[in-house]
Amino acid sequence: MGKYLLRRILQMIPVVLGTTLLIYALVFALPGDPVAAMFGDKPVNQAVAAQIRSEYNLDKPFIVQYVLFLKNALTLNFGNTFAGQPVISVIGRAFPVTIKLALMAFVFEGVFGVIFGIIGGLTKGKWSDNIILVLSLLLISVPTFVTGFILQYLFGVKWHLLPATAGANPGFIDLLMPAVVLGSVSMASIIRLTRTEITSNISEDYVRTARAKGMSNRSVIVRHVLRNSLIPVVTYLGADIGGLMGGAMITERIFNIQGVGNTLYQAILRGEGTLVVSIVTILVLIFVITSLLVDLLYAVLDPRIRYA
Amino acid sequence: MKKQSALTIAGAGLCVMALTLGACGGSGGSDSSAKGTNGGSSNAVISVFNPEPANPLIPSMTNEVGGGNPIDVMFSKLVRFDDKGKPVNEIAKQIKANEDNTQYTVTINDGWKFSDGTPVTAQSFTKAWSWASSIANKQLGSSFFANIKGYDDLQKEGTPSDAQLSGLKVIDNKTFTVDLTSPSSTFPIQVGYTAFAPLPESFYKDTKAFGEKPVTVGPYKFQSWEHNKSIKVVKDPAYKGGVKVKNGGVEFRSYTDATAAYRDVQAGNLDVLDTLPASARKTFQTDNTVQAINDPGSVIQMFTIPSYMKHFGQDQEGKLRRQAISMAIDRPTIIKKVLSGTAKEVHDFTAPVIPGYSTSIKGSDVLKYNPSKAKELWAEANKISPWSEGDTFKIAYNADGAHKEIYDAVTNSIKNALGIQAAGNPLPTFSEFRSNVQNRKFTDSAFRSGWQPDYPSPESYLSSNFASSAANGNGSNDGDYKNPEFDGLMDKAASAKSIDEANKIYQQSEELLFRDLPAVPLYYQNSNGVAAKNVQGFSFNWKGVPAYYNISK
Numbered sequence: 016m017g018k019y020l021l022r023r024i025l026q027m028i029p030v031v032l033g034t035t036l037l038i039y040a041l042v043f044a045l046p047g048d049p050v051a052a053m054f055g056d057k058p059v060n061q062a063v064a065a066q067i068r069s070e071y072n073l074d075k076p077f078i079v080q081y082v083l084f085l086k087n088a089l090t091l092n093f094g095n096t097f098a099g100q101p102v103i104s105v106i107g108r109a110f111p112v113t114i115k116l117a118l119m120a121f122v123f124e125g126v127f128g129v130i131f132g133i134i135g136g137l138t139k140g141k142w143s144d145n146i147i148l149v150l151s152l153l154l155i156s157v158p159t160f161v162t163g164f165i166l167q168y169l170f171g172v173k174w175h176l177l178p179a180t181a182g183a184n185p186g187f188i189d190l191l192m193p194a195v196v197l198g199s200v201s202m203a204s205i206i207r208l209t210r211t212e213i214t215s216n217i218s219e220d221y222v223r224t225a226r227a228k229g230m231s232n233r234s235v236i237v238r239h240v241l242r243n244s245l246i247p248v249v250t251y252l253g254a255d256i257g258g259l260m261g262g263a264m265i266t267e268r269i270f271n272i273q274g275v276g277n278t279l280y281q282a283i284l285r286g287e288g289t290l291v292v293s294i295v296t297i298l299v300l301i302f303v304i305t306s307l308l309v310d311l312l313y314a315v316l317d318p319r320i321r322y323a
Numbered sequence: 324m325k326k327q328s329a330l331t332i333a334g335a336g337l338c339v340m341a342l343t344l345g346a347c348g349g350s351g352g353s354d355s356s357a358k359g360t361n362g363g364s365s366n367a368v369i370s371v372f373n374p375e376p377a378n379p380l381i382p383s384m385t386n387e388v389g390g391g392n393p394i395d396v397m398f399s400k401l402v403r404f405d406d407k408g409k410p411v412n413e414i415a416k417q418i419k420a421n422e423d424n425t426q427y428t429v430t431i432n433d434g435w436k437f438s439d440g441t442p443v444t445a446q447s448f449t450k451a452w453s454w455a456s457s458i459a460n461k462q463l464g465s466s467f468f469a470n471i472k473g474y475d476d477l478q479k480e481g482t483p484s485d486a487q488l489s490g491l492k493v494i495d496n497k498t499f500t501v502d503l504t505s506p507s508s509t510f511p512i513q514v515g516y517t518a519f520a521p522l523p524e525s526f527y528k529d530t531k532a533f534g535e536k537p538v539t540v541g542p543y544k545f546q547s548w549e550h551n552k553s554i555k556v557v558k559d560p561a562y563k564g565g566v567k568v569k570n571g572g573v574e575f576r577s578y579t580d581a582t583a584a585y586r587d588v589q590a591g592n593l594d595v596l597d598t599l600p601a602s603a604r605k606t607f608q609t610d611n612t613v614q615a616i617n618d619p620g621s622v623i624q625m626f627t628i629p630s631y632m633k634h635f636g637q638d639q640e641g642k643l644r645r646q647a648i649s650m651a652i653d654r655p656t657i658i659k660k661v662l663s664g665t666a667k668e669v670h671d672f673t674a675p676v677i678p679g680y681s682t683s684i685k686g687s688d689v690l691k692y693n694p695s696k697a698k699e700l701w702a703e704a705n706k707i708s709p710w711s712e713g714d715t716f717k718i719a720y721n722a723d724g725a726h727k728e729i730y731d732a733v734t735n736s737i738k739n740a741l742g743i744q745a746a747g748n749p750l751p752t753f754s755e756f757r758s759n760v761q762n763r764k765f766t767d768s769a770f771r772s773g774w775q776p777d778y779p780s781p782e783s784y785l786s787s788n789f790a791s792s793a794a795n796g797n798g799s800n801d802g803d804y805k806n807p808e809f810d811g812l813m814d815k816a817a818s819a820k821s822i823d824e825a826n827k828i829y830q831q832s833e834e835l836l837f838r839d840l841p842a843v844p845l846y847y848q849n850s851n852g853v854a855a856k857n858v859q860g861f862s863f864n865w866k867g868v869p870a871y872y873n874i875s876k
Contacts (some may be wrong), residue, residue, distance in 0.1 A: 046751075046752075046754075046755040046758070047752055047753075047754030047755035047756075047757070047758045048754065048758045049754065051754070051757060051758055051761060052753065052754035052757060052758075053377075053386075053463060054386065054463060055386055055387065055757075056757070056772075056773070056774075056799065057386065057466075057799065058466065058793070058796070058797065058798045058799055059761065059796075060463075060465055060466050060478075062458050062478050062480070063458065063461050063462065063463065063465055066458060066459075066461045067461055070461070097377070097378075098376070098377055098378055098379070099378065099379050099531070099534065100550070104550075105550075108550060108551055109551075167586055168586070171586060171590050172586055172589045172590045172612070175590060175591075178590075178592065179583075179586040179587050179589070179590040179592060180578075180583045180584075180586060180587050180592070182552065182576070182577075183549065183551045183552030183553070183577065184549075184552060267579075268579060268580045268583070269580075269582070269583060270583060271578050271579060271580065271583035271584070271587075273375075273551035273552070273577065273579065277579050280579075281579065284723075284752065284754075285377075286754060
């Protein structure tokens with residue numbers, strides 16, 4: 016187990032180095048000159064532009080810029096944004112908001128996804144299953160921004176039940192609607208997944224055996240059917256955390272949430288390499304760590320899996 | 324100025340253009356007719372849409388609305404502009420020109436104090452302008468001081484941060500003189516621009532801290548800036564100027580997308596939105612959950628046909644083709660169908676709210692849709708040098724700014740009227756589009772060009788965009804139009820004795836522009852926005868920024 020963990024953690028190093036290099040190269044390759052764009056439609060004062068370029072190392076060759084970035088990053092100095100704020104404080108503002116949003120969406124999709132999936136799976140073919148089936152298909156097929164705009168208009172503008180946008184430092188109520196929107200597509204997928212797993216597991220031999228031995232229905236469902244059905248669901252949820260963190264861009268724009276997605280989007284538009292790479296590195300770390308946790312969780316759910 | 328709306332000059336997300344001269348406009352006029360008689364607390368704080376500032380809150384560092392709007396209400400300048408765009412003395416008691424407009428003597432009023440209690444003196448201006456000009460301080464707005472003597476010395480590498488402009492001389496605490504390198508009749512207007520704000524002594528001790536928490540002198544004083552959340556300013560009781568503030572303060576709330584802000588106005592969570600999201604363009608005027616404004620503004624939208632484009636040089640052929648292209652565009656239909664009436668028909672090279680605007684400039688009939696005449700001129704040009712079947716007339720634009728619909732309509736109109744191939748030429752981002760313009764890459768394509776002036780004078784439109792001195796990368800004459808006759812008129816207007824006299828000369832110069840068409844005017848973009856139902860006194864100033872001080876609820 017210890018050896019396995021160590022190996023997985025060591026594997027993260029090349030993954031992080033590779034992604035940062037790749038992202039840095041991609042941002043570097045973006046057409047357009049970020050410093051010239053700071054002047055907008057106005058003529059560029061070349062002398063001032065040159066000074067700004069040297070301040071941000073933009074006048075140096077790509078590989079030098081990258082090595083300088085890495086060197087500074089090792090001492091936790093991520094430099095400043097073009098607006099003159101430390102990158103670390105920009106990240107420090109954006110991540111808590113997105114983490115809050117992602118956790119709420121995660122709990123929402125996990126709880127409701129599994130509950131409706133179980134209901135659907137256990138009542139296969141009945142009206143409740145049919146309703147859940149139709150609703151989940153609907154949610155999967157409608158893009159997030161459509162659900163977002165519709166809910167925002169109905170609950171925020173028309174009925175005044177929830178705040179139309181979240182703003183900075185949002186609370187639970189502010190993030191309720193965005194979290195539901197963000198989690199809705201994944202929730203629908205989890206419903207489908209749980210339902211399918213349950214309907215297939217329920218007709219397995221070991222379930223029949225358990226029933227034949229006189230085990231109560233409740234124990235059969237909870238200890239045999241559910242436990243086996245949840246393994247793929249846990250994998251899905253684990254992979255989804257990374258997606259919720261970085262992929263909240265559309266939801267964040269609709270509800271004016273100043274989180275990671277929005278910050279990343281703005282940084283790409285401005286061509287701010289260091290900010291983009293810093294954010295993406297953190298996202299990569301989150302992704303790698305959650306997938307490790309998911310793998311470890313397998314062992315808990317399935318005693319047959321052992322890590323050496 | 325940068326706005327995120329579809330139609331503005333800037334591409335979405337990237338900040339652009341000049342600032343806004345926010346706190347302007349007289350205390351009389353339109354506001355007294357507003358429904359401010361019943362209700363409306365004078366202590367209410369008004370919440371307004373604002374993009375997060377792209378730079379620290381330093382006047383000469385700010386060139387987009389996110390920082391510019393808050394700075395403008397916190398900093399009075401020598402002059403302010405009334406709601407007609409006319410300059411009125413604010414901190415200045417008098418700005419006096421010499422014989423040929425090359426030297427100005429500025430006297431300032433007594434009693435003005437910064438929010439830290441220190442007095443506003445002549446040095447508050449001279450030191451601030453010098454600091455902004457020194458290359459060591461890397462100010463985006465430094466070129467605004469380019470006409471002051473000594474500027475070139477301060478732009479040399481190695482200049483110390485506190486070097487002073489040799490053209491600024493302090494006579495006494497309340498008086499200073501400004502020596503210019505060339506005559507300028509518009510200098511007393513230019514000093515109303517944001518970058519010319521005075522700065523207190525404390526600024527130079529810690530500019531970084533100032534950028535987060537400015538010491539101000541204006542109708543409002545700084546209260547707080549929570550990044551990505553809001554900038555709060557409150558009414559400054561010590562303010563000595565001519566603006567009458569009707570609310571207790573303004574909260575500039577940070578938004579990344581105007582659509583979200585529009586929903587907040589509809590829901591009553593936000594008071595004022597001055598940038599119309601493209602999605603609301605067709606409906607905002609009939610939306611009964613908001614108050615809508617759609618008034619003439621100061622932005623002109625054009626497309627530049629560069630003089631280095633094949634078939635469009637500054638010769639007879641080029642002139643004929645330019646006129647033909649202009650007459651081939653059905654502007655009224657485009658304004659109605661594509662822009663849903665959020666623009667006004669174009670008549671000159673300035674804008675309807677600018678003193679000096681005219682609808683009757685000689686030659687302006689090239690702006691009228693006239694397909695048969697257009698065809699004639701095009702055929703005449705073909706006799707000089709034939710336009711081959713395979714050639715396409717292209718207009719480049721940035722695709723991140725919702726310009727596609729407009730340029731599709733324009734090129735369609737050209738295609739139908741002239742019977743030639745015409746198409747839009749989209750570039751993915753504003754930054755890529757601008758670097759192509761700046762590097763003169765568009766040798767076979769016209770390109771979108773819009774203009775929002777920094778101060779309300781035709782000079783800001785004409786000289787910046789079309790003078791030879793602004794060509795070849797030295798200014799915004801991106802099409803490299805060069806006409807000595809036009810330059811002569813610019814010089815003549817610069818030495819004019821009065822603003823009215825200068826404006827007449829500027830109108831003469833526009834006759835030349837209509838003959839040569841270095842850029843083809845398309846329409847004037849309206850100032851439009853929405854406010855919540857319970858808000859009173861919502862109006863736009865000449866620059867298309869809400870007159871914040873007038874708003875109450």
